[in-house]
Amino acid sequence: MHNDIQEVLYSEEQIMQKVKELGQQISQDFEGRNLLVICVLKGAFIFMSDLVKSITIPLEVDFMAVSSYGQSTKSSGVVKIIKDLDVPVEGRNVLIVEDIIDSGLTLSYLIDVLERRNALSVSVVTIFDKPIRRTVDLEPDYKGYTLPDAFVVGYGLDYAEKYRNLPYIGILKEAVYAGK
Ligand SMILES: O=P(O)(O)OC[C@H]1O[C@H](OP(=O)(O)OP(=O)(O)O)[C@H](O)[C@@H]1O
Ligand code: HPA
Numbered sequence: 001m002h003n004d005i006q007e008v009l010y011s012e013e014q015i016m017q018k019v020k021e022l023g024q025q026i027s028q029d030f031e032g033r034n035l036l037v038i039c040v041l042k043g044a045f046i047f048m049s050d051l052v053k054s055i056t057i058p059l060e061v062d063f064m065a066v067s068s069y070g071q072s073t074k075s076s077g078v079v080k081i082i083k084d085l086d087v088p089v090e091g092r093n094v095l096i097v098e099d100i101i102d103s104g105l106t107l108s109y110l111i112d113v114l115e116r117r118n119a120l121s122v123s124v125v126t127i128f129d130k131p132i133r134r135t136v137d138l139e140p141d142y143k144g145y146t147l148p149d150a151f152v153v154g155y156g157l158d159y160a161e162k163y164r165n166l167p168y169i170g171i172l173k174e175a176v177y178a179g180k
């Protein structure tokens with residue numbers, strides 16, 4: 001385990017098992033419909049690549065980069081689009097792939113953007129959910145694991161751009177970010 005990690009919450013094996021289950025469910029639910037899978041960068045990049053391998057129906061992928069945490073463990077409250085989609089979503093069934101829903105601000109902003117662009121349907125899958133921190137009323141259509149009220153890193157999630165490559169999800173020691 002990395003020295004800056006206080007506790008591993010879910011191992012690589014546990015995460016992969018959950019990703020498989022989510023992929024199977026999504027494959028069933030979207031059978032026969034045209035599916036555009038949207039990865040919310042940067043955090044969702046690892047989950048996205050594992051998830052699409054578990055989905056067995058035809059799909060297209062696109063990427064959007066948004067940021068609101070920056071160098072902090074608290075949301076700035078302002079969601080910035082850093083990179084937009086390459087394709088129009090009008091008339092498409094879109095599935096937003098998130099690594100974590102925390103306050104819910106990022107997702108509520110994205111859902112609003114995609115609905116305004118006239119997507120046929122907007123669904124959400126997240127591998128991690130922290131419902132206790134929610135400031136907007138929002139429930140994902142598909143979710144992996146529910147997390148406690150702690151700042152977590154790994155499996156794509158960062159603190160100040162670090163720790164994304166840890167294969168598990170763990171609680172970051174407070175000493176790492178205390179006073180910052
Ligand atoms: O529900 P919220 O409170 O909005 O938090 C969730 C969002 O925050 C993180 O992104 P971040 O802004 O850190 O950008 P990153 O993905 O590049 O790390 C994470 O990847 C989610 O997209
Ligand atoms: O707990 C978290 N860790 C990393 N990034 C995040 N973005 C929202 N919540 C978190």
Ligand SMILES: [Mg+2]
Nearest residue numbers: 043069070158
């Ligand atoms: Mg981040």
